Amino acid sequence: MITFKEYDASLSSRYDKDTKNKITTAKVAVAGLGGLGSNIAIFLARAGVGHLHLVDFDKVDITNLNRQQYDINDIGTFKTTALSEKIKRFNPFIKITTDNAMVTEENVKDIFSSYPIICEAFDKAENKAMLVNCILSEFRDTKIVSASGMAGLYSPNIIITRKINDRFYLCGDTKNEIDTNIPLFAPRVALCAAHQATTVLQIITGKEEI
Amino acid sequence: MIILNGESCEKTDTLLALLNEKNYRTDRIAVEINGVIIKKADYEKTTLNDGDKIEVVSFVGGG
16 A cells, blocks of 8 residues: 555646645546547546546446446446456545436536536537536536547547537547448547546646647 | 628528428527527527527437
8 A cells, every 4th residue: 555645746746836735736537438528538547637427327337348448356246346446456546526327408507516527428429419408508617528439440530529619518539430341449449548548638628629 | 681691691480480491490400599508498489680690509319
């Protein structure tokens, strides 16, 4: 086990004081803990984000193992629980809160109102649209980093981040949808998740370069 | 004329008419007019004006 002092010193060795302060006091919610969300949460936790709120109603299934950050021992466990435990193994001092909930228009405010940055990491297009619409119309300052288009083995170079407006960022290739003939592959989904996590860290540190 | 996703096109009476004409699936999109997000419930009653800048973001499945 490492001590908080050792962990804190490791952050100080990497970040200047201002960057470290911004990252360790940041609060980010991740909506959906599948191929995108499980990777985003791990990226942000490794970077040192102080508080993650993990949201997913589902339990780990064997069909998740091709691209999501779970293993055989996690099957049948809530994704919130499995992912929290995984993160604590490399960042024991992070604050993680969870909601085992299906996100709907009715509960968006309850679940997300405390978080200034939200990652949309759902799999269904309708749920993505619902969350983005709710966040942009119901909240005033909250920023949302969403993803659309990462299926198949199309060029990784067409996965990009676009700033739609001051509060809405969209990562992905915007067109390649999951289909029976176009499955999701771990590296291309993780690439999109990496875009989202990088964008979140840019927002947190005020170093936006999109 | 209006500007839809950066390109000029003919104005329709309402936002919903435009979205239908362009074959957008209204449950998979987010729409901004002149930088203001429009709620889904308001698509039908939102009228368009010449010169409006409309951004429609479409979502596809996968994650």
